[in-house]
Amino acid sequence: MAENKSQSKKMRHGRGTLLNPKNRFDTLAYESDTPPEFDEKKPETEFIWDKTQTILAKNSSPDLPYNFSINPYRGCEHGCVYCYARSFHEYLGFSAGIDFETKILVKRDAAKLLRKQFNKPSWKPALIALSGNTDPYQPIEKKFELTREILQVMAEYRNPVQIITKNALISRDIDILQELAKHHCVGVSLSISTLDKQITDKMEPRTSRPEQRLKTIQKLAEANIPVGVMMAPMIPGWTDSEIFSILQKAKDHGAQYASYSILRLQRPLPELFFTWMEEHFPLKVNKVKSQLKSIQGENFANGNFEERFMGKGKLAIQMKMNFEIALKKAGLEIWKDEINTHSFRRPGQLNLFPS
Numbered sequence: 001m002a003e004n005k006s007q008s009k010k011m012r013h014g015r016g017t018l019l020n021p022k023n024r025f026d027t028l029a030y031e032s033d034t035p036p037e038f039d040e041k042k043p044e045t046e047f048i049w050d051k052t053q054t055i056l057a058k059n060s061s062p063d064l065p066y067n068f069s070i071n072p073y074r075g076c077e078h079g080c081v082y083c084y085a086r087s088f089h090e091y092l093g094f095s096a097g098i099d100f101e102t103k104i105l106v107k108r109d110a111a112k113l114l115r116k117q118f119n120k121p122s123w124k125p126a127l128i129a130l131s132g133n134t135d136p137y138q139p140i141e142k143k144f145e146l147t148r149e150i151l152q153v154m155a156e157y158r159n160p161v162q163i164i165t166k167n168a169l170i171s172r173d174i175d176i177l178q179e180l181a182k183h184h185c186v187g188v189s190l191s192i193s194t195l196d197k198q199i200t201d202k203m204e205p206r207t208s209r210p211e212q213r214l215k216t217i218q219k220l221a222e223a224n225i226p227v228g229v230m231m232a233p234m235i236p237g238w239t240d241s242e243i244f245s246i247l248q249k250a251k252d253h254g255a256q257y258a259s260y261s262i263l264r265l266q267r268p269l270p271e272l273f274f275t276w277m278e279e280h281f282p283l284k285v286n287k288v289k290s291q292l293k294s295i296q297g298e299n300f301a302n303g304n305f306e307e308r309f310m311g312k313g314k315l316a317i318q319m320k321m322n323f324e325i326a327l328k329k330a331g332l333e334i335w336k337d338e339i340n341t342h343s344f345r346r347p348g349q350l351n352l353f354p355s
Helices: 002-012 084-092 098-102 110-118 146-157 168-182 197-203 210-222 239-252 269-280 282-296 314-330
Strands: 046-049 068-070 103-106 128-130 161-165 186-191 227-234 257-262
Touching (some): 084 098, 098 103, 146 168, 161 168, 168 186, 186 210, 210 227, 210 239, 227 239, 239 257, 239 314, 269 282, 282 314
Parallel strands (some): 046 103, 227 257
């Protein structure tokens, strides 16, 4: 048995989950008699070319500060066990479990499609989120450089962009971010859910460690790039106790603003997340379940706009108050959509109002 446990840990290294739950949209499912921890085949990552002909996703949610987003990748190697984007992988015919971490769709024509969109007379400059679902700086970005190519197009046309990432790789693109910052066309948030490296190692296995993210905030701030911290997700009954320390550390490293969102587990994430907790942090499970249910409802996923990210009820109000106190104490501001859209240009065209 000790050998099997050792094998399980070896296979799990770098993965958020080994579960591969049935896709809720499939009528048929294959069930193996062999538990994943005893499967000798280590799950390898597969990269699949995404032949999409459009690159901008239109957002109509009133509780999000942007109307468009770009996801150069679908699926994410980071393997964050709580990631809400896991459920979207089911629409592609995959599972929200290990498939999400190992079957990555790559939009290799992303920059070309974005340039095509910007050249349309109908395009009006607007803030674009990079990205709305999966991390644009997940590990494979180091090889494919799709996010860098997208940012080059953004800088060329001076279209504003807001970036959220858990990866220090963003510092590679400081040169482009500085160009965007000259025209007030960029904002960056480093997402930090905990400062505890042991939690991060298991919960967000292929992300940059917390100290690396803080150092990245410092690098961006020193390069005069607007940068802040996003405490996401805040896990009630567990990581919410780190509100003050995360915000203060971020401020000490040059962050200018901060935001947060509370954990929300839409289907099939409750099974994935709480199975993971039972394995790694069993003593925390009952408290997290109880408080999350109080904040997000019986299904752990409040779907109401204006409530789904912040929750509702006494605990949610208390967490909001704690965040606001920590924000003030650290000397940070809440991020506001004040990015400039007036510098947009189409290269090669006469600009009557140069900026």
